[in-house]
Amino acid sequence: MAEKIKMNIPLVEMDGDEMTRILWKLIKEILLQPYIDLKTEYYDLGLKNRDETEDRVTVDAANAIKKYKVGVKCATITPNAQRVEEYNLKSMWKSPNGTIRAILDGTVFRTPIIVNCIKPLVKTWKKPITVARHAYGDVYKDVEYRIQKPAKAELVFTFEDGSEARQTIHEFETPGVVAAMHNLDDSIKSFARACFNYALDLKQDLWFATKDTISKTYDHRFKDIFQEIYDSEYREKFQDAGIEYFYTLIDDAVARVVRSEGGMIWACKNYDGDVMSDMVATAFGSLAMMTSVLVSPDGCYEYEAAHGTVTRHYYRYIKGEETSTNSMATLFAWTGALRKRGELDGIKGLTEFADKMEKAAIQTIEEGTMTKDLALLCDLPDKKVVNTEQFLMEIKKRFEDQ
Incomplete structure (x- = not known):
């Protein structure tokens, strides 16, 4: 077997909860550790450990991302009253994602993973839609x-x-x-610049939407800051790139997006982005097919899946029942982080590994082997439905055949 790819600087690894915690372990064992001398600084963000540390572990993980620049996070539980009782928690701890987003002051960009054999529910959509989600304030800090x-x-x-x-x-x-609720001008400015820069990188139009007709101070401030920064810093760059920025009301944006062919970046406030990214993911196929990366103004990156902890499958798993859980978004969180680590550290082998692993994962589905959620959406005549671990083994086989 070829020598494992070496890493110089660790990734910040944040473990999570329930079925995605099971996926996390399987992905590392089957698809990562056989090929990479994996170097991580590990933080257990499972709900039990967050409770035991009074959520200090989440803050420590966010600060570690500031130090090492790249992190990868498993899905975690944000407890409600039922979870407090189920886990006998000391407190109803806040969303770990919200805590990390607030500390890094970044913007979340979520994009669906496209496979040829799964057609979007919205027939006009032909290109991926990236939802850019502001990562500070609103209901997450209320x-x-x-x-x-x-x-x-x-x-x-x-x-x-x-x-x-x-x-x-x-x-x-x-x-x-x-x-x-509150927000900060500086955070909104960081959000705006991140969106404008991302649009220029992707050469895609940027749409921004709030409800300034109702929220005449709070939402209107977002609108004004975006326009001021666009006019003073980005208008000429957008014109040179042949792309467009415009503002519209959030309800109008929904109608425009549904009628579009896709291929744009849709910038939303924090809660709007949470909801709309789930809508976009589902319409493209599955929440398990949505990538997510948090980008901070000072160049830190945190990769995660955009979906939750797949609670229903986890309860079946602990009963010893077979599950067919889609691991694509969790795998792409790892490959995204490894690619960025390779780019920052000049390790070509890491970036090439990430590209090859993603290609093998997409190929697996396009050749007709997939988890149950995708089989219900796929239009291939011959489909092979596999369980959670078998799906990862099928990806491994195609990765090694490249």
Whole structure:
């Protein structure tokens, strides 16, 4: 067997939860470690360890990405009340992705993995659609309160000079809830520049959408910052590249995207991007076929799958039942991180390995061997449905045949 590819600088490896944690281990054992002398700095972001460390491990992992520049993350559970009870948690910990995004102040770019034998549900789509998701603030950093008796909710601003400003949110006569969100001009500017640069790199049009007609201060600030930066820094570059930037309302954007042929970058605020990337992934085929990379202003990259922890399959797995879980997005998180590590460190073997592994994975599906979720969507006449581990073995076979 050929000598393993050497790494000089580690990847930041963040393990996760449930079925994706099983996939994580299998991918390393079957598709990575036989060919690469894998060098990682490991952080266990499984829910149990996050609880034991009071979520310090998530912060440590994000800071490690700042140090080493490249990380790869497994899907993790963001606990709700049911999960708090199920795992006997000390607290309802925040989204690890939200924590990491806030620390890195980056932008998430999510793009579907395209295979020829799976046609998008939206018939007009011919090219991948990349959803660019702002990675700071909004509901992921909100402050919430449950109001159980009559009360007046107010926004109170206390300035450095001691002066105050107040704004009434609502006068509650009956129980209800209130949430306060914030964002930062600097983070919005980083988001805008990341989107403009990514569009220039891909030579694709950039669409940006919020709801400034309703949110006349919060969303309007996003719109204004994008326009100011475009006019002062990117208008000529976009014209030279033959691409376009425009703003539209989020509901209009949905209609435009559905009627389009794809091939654009669609920039969204944090929560909008979360929802719309799932819509785009599903319409292209499967949430397990969506890549995701967080890019920070100072050149840090964090790769992950865009889907969750595949809870339903995990419960079947722990009962000893067979699963047919699609590992494509998790595999592409690894290959994306390894490719970037190779690019940054000048290790051609790593970048070539990533390219070959992705080619083998796509070839496996296009030749008719796939997991159950894709078989339901694939238009090939002869399909072979395999289980979770068999799918990885089929990729391995094609990788070694290249």
